Amino acid sequence: MMQQTPPIPEIIQAIPLQSYLILSTALFVIGIIGVLTRRNAIVIFMSIELMLNAANLLLIAFSSYKSDASGQVFVFFIMAVAAAEVAVGLAIIVMIYRNTRTIDVGFLNKLKW
Template identity: 75%
Template sequence: MVEIITKIPLEYYIILASVLFCIGVIGVLIRRNALIIFMCVELMLNAVNMLFIAFSAYRGDASGQVFVFFIMAVAAAEVAVGLAIIVMIYRNTRSVDVGELNKLRY
């Protein structure tokens, strides 16, 4: 698998990861649905993971792949906690719109 990654220029991975990360940032800033925002955060994490793997393969060092493993473990915990929070918000407000969260203050 390392041979396949090294045949593609590193710049292509950087460009693709940058586009994915920008899509995630735009999604977080523009969208109002908590689930969509959550998915955009995951998209940003996956863009960073792709860069770690590309740089790791480019340099021939496995440390980037170890970082990806830990990031994926943290992301799995984030998904469990985040979805539990979103479910509780939906139970209280019957909506996952982040504009509706002002009602939870009082």
């Protein structure tokens, strides 16, 4: 007789909450390091998205452990806003590249008045 897999919430709850906290913290720290040390605008943009996904992971983990769907609803809205941010941010980066032929943040700092 074939054994059925448990539903998703039971699988998620089998992983301790501390593992989600460690993974999310590691992702967030990697994102912060990327924002603070890189000069390429696209890499900085990806690091910001990584930090957003770390926060989403925590919301989903806490939502699952509390058996409350409100965290998952927040993640849905955060992902919708992040998608709009990506569209606008990449459009700005493309326009900056067309005008200056670089996306180096150090060079763009010189464009201040």
